[in-house]
Amino acid sequence: MSAGGLTDLTATQAIAAIDAGELDPAELFEHYRARSAADDLGALGWVAERPPEDLAALRDRPLRGLPLAVKDLFCTEGVPSQAGSKLLEGYRPPYTATVVEQLAAAGSALLSKTHQDEFAMGSSTENCAFGPTLNPWDRTRVPGGSSGGSAAAVAAGLAPWALGTDTGGSIRQPAALCGIVGLKPTYGSVSRYGMIAFASSLDQAGPFARNVTDCALLWSHMHGRDPRDATSVGQPTPTVMPTARSLEGITLGVPADVDGDGIEPGVRAAFDAALETAKGLGARIERIELPHARYGIAAYYVLAPAEASSNLSRFDGVRYGARVDAPDLVGMYTKTRHDGFGPEVKRRILIGTYALSSGYYDAYYASAQKVRTLIAHDMKAAFDSVDLIVSPTSPGVAFPLGSKIDDPLSMYLEDAFTVPYSLAGVPAISIPCGLSEGLPVGLQLAGPAFSENRILDAAFALEGAFGFDSSAALSATGGAS
Amino acid sequence: MIDREQVLHVARLARLELSDEEVGRASGELSKILDHIETIGELDLAGVTPTAHVVEVDSALRDDVPHESLPRDVALAQAPDVADDGFRVPSPQA
């Protein structure tokens, strides 16, 4: 099989080839390793120098030793886990995140760690201490974020699939901007143990893949109750591989705020076309109201920074990470944190500390938690009448590098369509549904808690009908092909 | 609206040193973000229960059974300053 052919194989196809004796996992690993070593998108940090020693044993497990790219937010024992932060440059944790362990047990081989916005704070992967990641569809543009390295790596064929994390849209938005599939699972499905915390009540790990089938396969080995994560519940039922070819009997709800301004016309057109396709597959389309969704960004930018301000207090220069010396303790703390954290992280620490500080808690934190309740109720009511809610994943396509970095609020509004589902803790997927200005547009499908099987099935049917062509990105890298 | 004094107060609480220029920029940026956040004020939230956890988990408690601790050299391996088998810091009294 030609090397270029190996990149073209989806994960599912690669497994079939291994089972048919046509492909050796070591050959596949080496293929991706060589491509990753030549990464010129800035997507990857650490790349394995050789396959894991137990690759032969992994071959007998369900994922057959397929290489996996992992967002740098996940701790991997002995392997740099830097979370995009200068403060954690070179940090090698003494333990591995549960979900990475689970995937290794299922037969994944760790290939690379991917770049990200620092501590997952951002929507462009520009807030990375190790340089920005470029979008393989257009190198002058961002891949989205915060899991931009994982999304770009999968889109550009630097890995067959990857792990990301989503707090307010950090899997779905980069998946949309890079033309791949990304799933944000129900909160609590996947263990957070070993995932460096951004906002604990929102963070959730999820898969990136080139298509819905691969996404479902990786996902099927990720969820489960972890005794080391008190907030984890797993999934009530196993993952069923998607097979649907039609959407007969499915009602899709379209939130009214999708009609608002702020959506790029090209995205709007691709979304409308996607709805037509859905109708063609037999779906019923219904307008719905999510009256409080428009307060989602406001509530999110209280809750997430508040939790983050506390979660990031452990980066104090005492037990790990870069320290800036000072003769006194407070000086050591403040200089270490000044030099170690980037501007966006500092910004959010300040917002979050302010929101929790004496006299402001009720006005900010407690109120935001109440908005969260209202949004969750909105969702519940909506899912009484529709099976899934659909919207564009992001109001625009991949934007030029540097265009939003100086305007935090406009960057935050990137997440307007993804954040409400995060606040409600419900699952949502982004799949590519078309192009605008030659750049991918993502369609988001959200469902009630633990409806991942339903979401994946509908996404599979739509994917078949969209016939999205991702080869432009796959062949965009100068990596060994 | 958040002024320079408030930015400095919050930065002190968060143990963040900020340059003069950073304080000024933060005051402007944060004010803009807080203005957006304050749209929450349009809502009548009386009687609404705050949500801390979106999933219902019944007391996830741990059995009182010891696990193995990290070897000391592993625990100390990533520390910037190690002395006397511990993590050395400038004295809080200094």
Next chain:
Amino acid sequence: MTTATDYEPVIGLEIHVQLKTATKMFCGCALGFGEPPNTRTCPVCLGLPGALPVANAQAVHFGLMIGMALGCELDSRSIFHRKNYFYPDLPKGYQISQFDEPLCSGGELGGVRITRVHLEEDAAKTIHAGTSGRIDGSSHSVVDFNRGGTPLAEIVTEPDVRSAEQAGEFLRLLRATLRAIGVSDVDMSQGSLRCDANISIRPVGATGLGTKTELKNMNSFRFIEQGIRAEVSRQEGLLRAGQVVEQETLHFDPRTEKLTSMRSKEEAHDYRYFPEPDLTPVTITQAMLDRAKAALPELPAARAERFEGLGLHPDTAKLFAWRGELGDYFEAALEAGSGLDAPLVANWLSNELLQRLDADADPAASNVPPGSLAALVGLLLSKAVTAAGAKQVLDRLVEQGGDPAAVVESEGLGAVGGEDTLAPIVESALAANPDIAERLRTGDMKPMGVIIGHVMKETKGRADGQEVTRLVRSSLGL
């Protein structure tokens, strides 16, 4: 000026109790007891990136037992909060504690109302290394995380305490109670029981509260009492001099008896409490309550009351109940003999046996098990041995153990009783002291002691004084 105002202290106590679980509050590291530094840590208690806490079920169980022992209300739901502040002994930059939904609230012990009992994690140990060898000469500290994350119950009282002595009394009862229910070693010198006191004073009769100061980390009951006395008199001095008490945290040095302000670079505390998102609410089920209730033994306060009901002096009853091992010994002795008189057994335990043992020794571990003391008291009651003889028997038993009756036999300490044996000795005593005999005959009973003394000498103290008196009277026809 007329008469000086009289002030009364208003004192509230905050007690931190290290719980005797096998593992830490939020991770499975075994609790540390003097191991080499940083050998009892893991990603969770080191606050490594990505690590998550999971609460220890046994700590919750112990917390519920404490709540029940203190008569608290136990809510069906309890939540953890984060208390945010920076300090090197706090690896996450926040302490997981409880705030507005503690495990237990309300309650009462020994007349002092309990505000709340909540669970939290202990800080690590910071060893202040003094001046280091660095050129700038700055001083450094070294942090050992072995203790970090040890489960703590914090018990907070209402400001119901009115004196240093009452504070000491309350703390002794609290310690006895916690020890009795087995949730902690309650050893102040080891730091498993720590106490802070909030102290203010006000004119007698006033109902408002004065400005309070916080007296921190006193490590013995005596120091607590001394510290409170010192602080109360300092505050009185200030007010009498027309000055004001400033709200501050103080340290009491028992050697110099001086109070010093603990200045901290931390500005006005703003702990930014918020619900710990990594932990879900703890639901207290009926099964958990039943289990805690079943684990509770009789509490010291109730036991003291029961002992008083048996006729024991209140001080003895309290001694036996506060020091549970004495109560256990006492009850075992009562049970071992039949028809024993409870106050007599108590007297022989507290005034005789304990006086012969080291202070704080457990008598059950001595050469005199409860059965032996019971047997000895039995011999005394049946007049087989006199009180004086029994004391000699006890001396032997404490030295070498053995069966009391056998010791009486082998040492010849049996009571010399009965007219046949004793009457001739009485007669010879009267004969040897004719002038005394004459005075007795004429009704002057004062010199009776001389005759008794003579008889005792003859019998090596084994005679019963009352019996001797009776025989003298009968011999002289009185």
